[in-house]
Amino acid sequence: MNRKNFENWFKTQLVPNLPPKSFIIMDNASYHSGLLEEIPRKSWTNQRLTEWLKKKNIGFPEKAMKDKIWSIARRNCPSEKKYFLNEYVKPLGHKNLRLPPYHCQFNAIEMVWSECKRKYDQYISNFKGSPSEVLTTWERVISEISIDHWQEYVFHTEKVIEKAWEAIQVCDAYDILPLVITTDEDDDDEDNISDFSSDSDNTGEID
Template identity: 60%
Template sequence: MNRVNFEKWFKTQLIPNLPPKSLIIMDNASYHSGLCEQIPTKSWTKSKLIQWLKDKNYDFPERAMKDQIWDLVASKYLPKKTYHLDEYVKSFGHKILRLPPYHCQYNAIEMAWSECKRKYDLQIQKSKGTAEEVLATWNIVINQISPDHWKNYVNHVNKTIKDAWEAMKKFDCSDIEPIIITDNNSDSDNSDSDIDWSEDESLDY
């Protein structure tokens, strides 16, 4: 999957089939997170930072070192990230909720995907693995995920979020420095979705 293919599916398949004022929950895979404009990072070269400042008509000392230029950008000019799809859905009355990085346990679809993969692995062993059989097998296993499955997944996620919130309230986090995670990966799927949910006894399939 890459950003071009995902956004094409998102706009032509997902959005037209959503009810009004839907909340779309997504993880932080890079192809979900295309920015409206490129945001400077510390890894940019000095010349690239200078060009960005000039394009924005921002003042900066011409003879400054790269570290000084970056400090200026980070402290004064760094814009807030705006995501292309977040802006796109506004005209349809929808909103996107982005999950924290590396917290797939808060996403019910991860359990559905895990269940589909287990069912697929069992079914595909009975075939020769041709392209037609692969597609047919996926169609079969996806359709085996029932509304009752989804209800259990959502209930489980709600409980997981509630338990995490209650646990966090027991800690004094006032002295903890914020953790900044920089994702410099490509458009591949970067979500940590390979947890084996079959070991979770609280799910009733």
């Protein structure tokens, strides 16, 4: 999978089959996260940075070194990323929700996908695994995932999200007092460490 293939599937197969005002939940896979417009990075070559500045009609010294060019580009970078697919669905009345990184448990499709793979492994063992058999088996598997299954997975995911939200509220940083450690000249930690070290050297072991 890559960005080109995913965006083609998204535009030609997913979106045309969505009900009005659908809510599309996606993780942060790189091919989900193509930007509407690339944001300059320090790793870009000097030529690429200057081309971006020219495209934006942003002035810069013609013979400036890369550090100077990068500092100008960085000051003029957009403050917020705009994802291509987010912007694509807006005029169509849909909305994308991007999950936090490494939180796949917040997406019901993970359980659907797991069920699909289990069924596929079960059915494909009866065939030789030719391309046509693979495709036919996947079509069979997908057709067997019912609306009721989906709904159960969605309910389960909602409960997972609710529990996570409750845990976050309990651990709200505003309610946690800071831990302050003070030291002074009379602190005898060094003496204690010295005593511990000499005891360890004498006995040859640490209890």
